[in-house]
Amino acid sequence: MQGARGSIIIVLVAFAILLLQSVFSRLLAPYPFSPYFGLPFVFALATAPGIRLLRGALTAFAIGYLYDLFTGNPLGLHTFVFVVGYFTAWLLGYLLSFRGIVFEMVLSFVLTVLLGGLLELIRGFTPGGIARSGGTLALALFASAFATALLAPILFALVRWVDPESERAPT
Amino acid sequence: MNYFQTIRDAAILLALLIVPAVFLRANLRDPSELSWLDRALLQVSGPVQYVAEWAADGVTSIVEDYVYLLDVKSDNDHLRAENDRLQREMRVLRSDVQRVRELESLLGLRERLATESMTARVIAKDISPSFRVVRLAIDRGEQAGVHAGMPVVANQGLVGQIRRVSGRFADVLLTIDPESRVDVVVGESRARGRIEGLGERGRYRCRIQFDRMDDRVAVGDEVFTSGLGKKFPASILIGYISKVGGQELGLQQQGEVTPAVDFTRLDEVLILTSGPKDPGAL
Numbered sequence: 001m002q003g004a005r006g007s008i009i010i011v012l013v014a015f016a017i018l019l020l021q022s023v024f025s026r027l028l029a030p031y032p033f034s035p036y037f038g039l040p041f042v043f044a045l046a047t048a049p050g051i052r053l054l055r056g057a058l059t060a061f062a063i064g065y066l067y068d069l070f071t072g073n074p075l076g077l078h079t080f081v082f083v084v085g086y087f088t089a090w091l092l093g094y095l096l097s098f099r100g101i102v103f104e105m106v107l108s109f110v111l112t113v114l115l116g117g118l119l120e121l122i123r124g125f126t127p128g129g130i131a132r133s134g135g136t137l138a139l140a141l142f143a144s145a146f147a148t149a150l151l152a153p154i155l156f157a158l159v160r161w162v163d164p165e166s167e168r169a170p171t
Numbered sequence: 172m173n174y175f176q177t178i179r180d181a182a183i184l185l186a187l188l189i190v191p192a193v194f195l196r197a198n199l200r201d202p203s204e205l206s207w208l209d210r211a212l213l214q215v216s217g218p219v220q221y222v223a224e225w226a227a228d229g230v231t232s233i234v235e236d237y238v239y240l241l242d243v244k245s246d247n248d249h250l251r252a253e254n255d256r257l258q259r260e261m262r263v264l265r266s267d268v269q270r271v272r273e274l275e276s277l278l279g280l281r282e283r284l285a286t287e288s289m290t291a292r293v294i295a296k297d298i299s300p301s302f303r304v305v306r307l308a309i310d311r312g313e314q315a316g317v318h319a320g321m322p323v324v325a326n327q328g329l330v331g332q333i334r335r336v337s338g339r340f341a342d343v344l345l346t347i348d349p350e351s352r353v354d355v356v357v358g359e360s361r362a363r364g365r366i367e368g369l370g371e372r373g374r375y376r377c378r379i380q381f382d383r384m385d386d387r388v389a390v391g392d393e394v395f396t397s398g399l400g401k402k403f404p405a406s407i408l409i410g411y412i413s414k415v416g417g418q419e420l421g422l423q424q425q426g427e428v429t430p431a432v433d434f435t436r437l438d439e440v441l442i443l444t445s446g447p448k449d450p451g452a453l
Contacts, residue, residue: 019230053184054183054184057184057187058183058187060187061187064191074195074199075194075198076190076193076196077198079195080191083187083188084188122199125199
């Protein structure tokens with residue numbers, strides 16, 4: 001029950017972060033350095049020792065669904081990418097033992113590049129979707145991943161602050 | 172965790188991956204190529220999505236309105252500051268325009284008087300309790316070659332004469348001062364006389380005494396300097412007769428003159444530094 005409440009709070013905070021992202025993009029227009037605010041949330045869930053795999057995946061699903069609703073993308077796009085991102089980060093977290101700010105930033109950078117590429121790939125199949133050139137796409141992906149990696153430690157810390165249980169190793 | 176729970180969790184995890192993929196596939200396909208499964212999925216998800224999007228649009232519009240209001244506030248602050256700056260500049264420019272007009276006017280006066288003169292700025296005014304100017308100080312003094320007795324004029328007419336000078340400043344004896352005496356002539360009748368200040372603290376007035384009892388003067392007649400005694404150039408306007416009548420021992424006709432100069436508004440004056448060369452009308 002405690003875990004479910006923590007997940008709901010995380011989803012609500014992720015929703016607030018989504019709104020913040022919209023305001024941030026509108027006010028600062030940082031393209032191509034536009035960070036993904038939602039992805040580090042999912043990575044933090046995946047690498048937190050106190051969050052069970054199923055609970056984390058459900059939370060990532062809910063956050064992805066909210067992103068789909070609020071970004072006007074085809075239903076399922078962010079949901080799918082966030083769940084894939086969750087499983088990938090969980091697997092990397094399971095295989096790698098070191099943690100810390102550097103881990104959070106590197107993980108966020110690498111996975112944001114990969115998941116951003118996946119998002120663009122799926123968008124390429126959308127009827128009427130606008131295809132971007134390779135150079136533009138690569139610049140946008142790496143710049144976004146860089147900005148996301150810079151923000152990642154803050155968002156990881158936010159998840160730990162919102163759900164202190166996430167830090168406790170399962171007994 | 173028992174075996175059943177493990178299977179259940181694995182099934183849910185798989186569903187979490189497959190369900191969005193299936194929905195995504197249905198959403199991405201061309202509507203003309205939808206299979207019965209795609210159509211069924213869209214039928215199920217459609218109403219849910221409609222309600223969720225309605226809520227999402229509401230929240231988004233609130234957030235966007237807020238951001239828009241932030242922009243408006245920022246624009247307002249910017250425009251208010253700009254407006255304040257322009258208002259300040261406009262006040263300065265209006266003041267400059269006024270000063271330029273006064274200087275132009277004095278320049279014209281200088282050319283008409285055809286005497287040597289210098290401009291001076293009024294730097295101090297002594298004000299009576301009834302808000303009348305009783306003394307002026309100007310920013311020209313001994314260093315500029317100013318001496319006591321030099322006439323001081325403004326565009327409207329005679330202001331007075333230099334009373335005393337110090338290094339860089341001078342005091343002006345106004346025509347309304349009781350110590351001031353000026354020989355005058357009345358415009359059309361050419362009646363001659365003298366005016367002296369009444370020194371009244373509540374109004375600007377001079378007393379005029381005519382040389383002859385039978386001079387025909389009327390209220391509103393213009394009073395000019397006569398040029399007698401060479402102290403003031405002739406034909407400088409002093410003011411207008413505002414009252415006629417009253418006799419002193421039955422020998423002289425008296426009246427009152429209202430100065431043409433508004434001493435309250437004086438900012439720039441002209442000091443006549445040499446005697447009259449070619450007296451002209453003011």
